[in-house]
Amino acid sequence: MSLLSVRELRTTFRREGGDPLTAVDGVSFDVQRGQALAVVGESGSGKSVTMRSVLGILPRTARITGGQALYGGRDLLAIGDKELRRIRGRDIAMVFQSAMEAMNPTLTLERQLTEHLIWHGLCTKAEARKRAIRALGDVGIPDPEKRIRTYPFQLSGGMRQRAMIAMAMVTEPALLIADEPTTAVDVTVQRQILDLLADLKARGTGIVMITHDLGVARYFCDDAVVMYAGRVVERAPMGTLLDDPRHPYSVGLLGSGVEVGGRDLPLRPIPGSPPDLSRRPEGCPFHPRCPQAELPRCSTEQEPLTIGPSRDAACWKVTADV
Numbered sequence: 001m002s003l004l005s006v007r008e009l010r011t012t013f014r015r016e017g018g019d020p021l022t023a024v025d026g027v028s029f030d031v032q033r034g035q036a037l038a039v040v041g042e043s044g045s046g047k048s049v050t051m052r053s054v055l056g057i058l059p060r061t062a063r064i065t066g067g068q069a070l071y072g073g074r075d076l077l078a079i080g081d082k083e084l085r086r087i088r089g090r091d092i093a094m095v096f097q098s099a100m101e102a103m104n105p106t107l108t109l110e111r112q113l114t115e116h117l118i119w120h121g122l123c124t125k126a127e128a129r130k131r132a133i134r135a136l137g138d139v140g141i142p143d144p145e146k147r148i149r150t151y152p153f154q155l156s157g158g159m160r161q162r163a164m165i166a167m168a169m170v171t172e173p174a175l176l177i178a179d180e181p182t183t184a185v186d187v188t189v190q191r192q193i194l195d196l197l198a199d200l201k202a203r204g205t206g207i208v209m210i211t212h213d214l215g216v217a218r219y220f221c222d223d224a225v226v227m228y229a230g231r232v233v234e235r236a237p238m239g240t241l242l243d244d245p246r247h248p249y250s251v252g253l254l255g256s257g258v259e260v261g262g263r264d265l266p267l268r269p270i271p272g273s274p275p276d277l278s279r280r281p282e283g284c285p286f287h288p289r290c291p292q293a294e295l296p297r298c299s300t301e302q303e304p305l306t307i308g309p310s311r312d313a314a315c316w317k318v319t320a321d322v
């Protein structure tokens with residue numbers, strides 16, 4: 001059984017004087033224990049909103065209008081706020097691009113790192129303090145015994161980022177959702193963070209990593225989903241996707257046959273820009289930018305994400321091929 005199973009998730013945003021905007025449109029994916037899933041796609045494709053929907057941390061204007069997110073036999077989208085908050089602190093952690101979003105500026109690192117451990121009765125206060133100091137040391141914060149008494153604003157940006165990661169890891173969550181966790185840090189810290197995440201993974205934590213860095217994804221992730229305009233357009237094992245992307249969007253994004261052994265490989269810019277979601281194109285939303293589009297079929301029909309023997313792709317031309 002998967003650690004997390006998301007099915008047909010739909011999230012909309014309320015708009016002044018207009019129809020709601022559908023930011024996540026029927027997204028499904030699975031996360032396995034001890035494995036990492038990469039979520040890739042251009043800016044605005046719905047990666048963050050998808051994960052925030054699962055965790056129940058959406059802005060007030062957003063509404064989940066359909067789907068399920070099964071975790072431990074329960075649907076995270078259907079349980080109450082209180083229960084979800086409990087699961088979020090104890091079993092599921094999130095690492096954001098910016099530490100400011102995750103940390104409370106008015107509390108010391110000690111309070112923030114020990115809060116969940118104590119609140120959930122996972123250990124005594126003294127043990128929680130020890131674990132918090134160890135977690136700060138693990139992410140490379142020097143002098144953690146002393147630093148644990150400081151407030152986030154007293155740390156440099158890089159140190160704050162590390163402290164946030166320590167905060168996410170201190171409960172040894174079963175599932176960690178990381179939204180561009182290494183974008184804001186230098187290469188040395190990036191390496192340390194990935195090593196720590198790899199440790200967690202080896203101990204059975206399932207990881208979802210939203211990333212623009214294909215080098216990181218190849219090195220770290222086992223499976224991948226590619227998102228476009230709020231939908232999953234391709235799903236495959238990570239290596240398979242990078243070596244042989246099939247959906248025309250993935251091909252454009254990842255570059256067919258491109259050498260991806262190196263690190264810091266950026267996603268490729270694709271001519272044109274992603275659609276304004278309030279005016280989503282009919283049919284396949286990628287068709288106006290797709291070099292392989294055949295009209296009228298691509299502008300009128302949206303192929304569902306079809307299960308093929310080696311991959312799932314939401315393009316009739318691909319499924320006709322397999």
Ligand SMILES: Nc1ncnc2c1ncn2[C@@H]1O[C@H](COP(=O)(O)OP(=O)(O)OP(=O)(O)O)[C@@H](O)[C@H]1O
Pocket residue numbers: 013021023041042043044045046047048049050059061277
């Ligand atoms: N607060 C908001 N209010 C209204 N619409 C929003 C809001 N946040 C996101 N959206 C809509 O949801 C879409 C998906 O946004 P999301 O942040 O999930 O994209 P993303 O793929 O994570 O992009 P990035 O890589 O830049 O973080 C956006 O294109 C936008 O239309």
